[in-house]
Amino acid sequence: MSDADPTSPTGDEATETEKPLSISTVADLGAAVETNVSKVIVGNQDVVEHVVTALLGGGHVLLEDVPGVGKTMLARSIARSVDCRFRRIQFTPDLLPTDVTGVNVFNEQTREFEFQPGPVFGNIVLGDEINRAPPKTQSALLEAMEETQVTVDGETRALPAPFTVIATQNAVEPNRTYELPFAELDRFTKKLHLGYPDPDEEAALLGRTVGDHPIESLEPVTDRQTIVKARETVSNVRVERPVREYVTRLASYTREHARIGASPRGTIALLRVAQARAATDARDYVLPDDVQAEAPVVLAHRIRTGDRDRDGDAIVAEALECVPVDSDRT
CATH class of the missing domain: 1.10.8.80 (Magnesium chelatase subunit I, C-Terminal domain)
Incomplete structure (x- = not known):
């Protein structure tokens, strides 16, 4: 994983995007990510495909379903398949907007305020159970998702490229969750549902998870620079x-x-x-x-x-x- 400054505008990304990938390379890349994710996620091939095309198309994904069907695991599998900066935000009722975007903290030694970036400064950001936080906190993602930047105390900072939000949403317990603002829903490129596995898929899933979970040994099949180049190729289709x-x-x-x-x-x-x-x-x-x-x-x-x-x-x-x-x- 890269340890570069998450608040730097673009770093060396200008050189990374000079030569886009060929169409055939992008096709191979998409297939490699899908195959890698299928080592963890049983079934739901069409959903995995949709997440991959959203990632390559520069979009964001909302996964909505009942608990326990693999929403978070799918997001983690996608993130593990790409060697980049992964951040997870666990949305809770007491989460504040600054817990997402970051905050300026006064440094007693330098006598100056220093910006402490929040978890939104990542390449793939998992917003887990996003509808458990109130709308004010959810709205902290609006600028990030639309403009790939964050403004805190009047100062705007660019987010690293690529930037993709994969959020999960609990479809039950309506009295304990908040409805997503329509403006935020509109910023999600896709809304997907996994559903329950069929008996054969569930039996295969149980076989894989006996002992160590396959997510723990999942290795990346691509990296941040390659995704940036792939997005450039896609934009020229x-x-x-x-x-x-x-x-x-x-x-x-x-x-x-x-x-x-x-x-x-x-x-x-x-x-x-x-x-x-x-x-x-x-x-x-x-x-x-x-x-x-x-x-x-x-x-x-x-x-x-x-x-x-x-x-x-x-x-x-x-x-x-x-x-x-x-x-x-x-």
């Missing part, structure tokens, strides 16, 4: 105008059929992870299939219907069924 127009029509459908539809931030996020999916499939161009594969987990949590019987998932499913890929189709 071509998105032709017909695909961009298709994404726009999908977003318009959600806005016309819900009280709050997908935001422009959501459509940008959808294109970025569609680029990542294309790259992990060894393509330098995005297909409508990439958009369709990513849309349900990128758009649904940004939608509010005002109808208990019709949620964001239903709206996105309708959009994918009703909105033509080709604008010339009727």
Whole structure:
């Protein structure tokens, strides 16, 4: 793990991004991370794939489910697969915003205030059970997630690159948790659910965890510099105008059929992870299939219907069924 100053703006990252990786190298990288994570996580291959494309697309992930299905373990497995600065924030009701971002502390010897960075100054930041902290503390992540920077006492400090938040959220105990602010939800590129394993998967899981847990011996398959270069490659994947127009029509459908539809931030996020999916499939161009594969987990949590019987998932499913890929189709 790197011990470089976590509050330095970019360090030597300018030289790290001079030569992006080839598309085939990014595809191999994505497969290597997925294979490594599968040594710990049994099943849920599609969820692992979604987390990897979010990581390569420069996004953040919210894992929501009941306790004990492997949300935190998945986040830790992704972090262990990348040799970079990993930080964990255990969200609790008494957690303060400065416990996340950091605080200025007076040094008696120098007679000056010194900034003590919080755990948000990492490359992969695990926000464990994020909805156990009150909204004021949750909001400490807003600037970090959107602008990759933190402002404390009027001074702004850049976060290290790459920067990705993987948060877990408890889906039960509503009286002991807080609802995430909608502005924060919108900053999560994807919202994913793991669910219970089937009997065969659970039996395999039990076999792996007898004795030492496999997470303890998981070794990195890539590093921080490589992820930075991979993101540069992903950002250069071509998105032709017909695909961009298709994404726009999908977003318009959600806005016309819900009280709050997908935001422009959501459509940008959808294109970025569609680029990542294309790259992990060894393509330098995005297909409508990439958009369709990513849309349900990128758009649904940004939608509010005002109808208990019709949620964001239903709206996105309708959009994918009703909105033509080709604008010339009727």
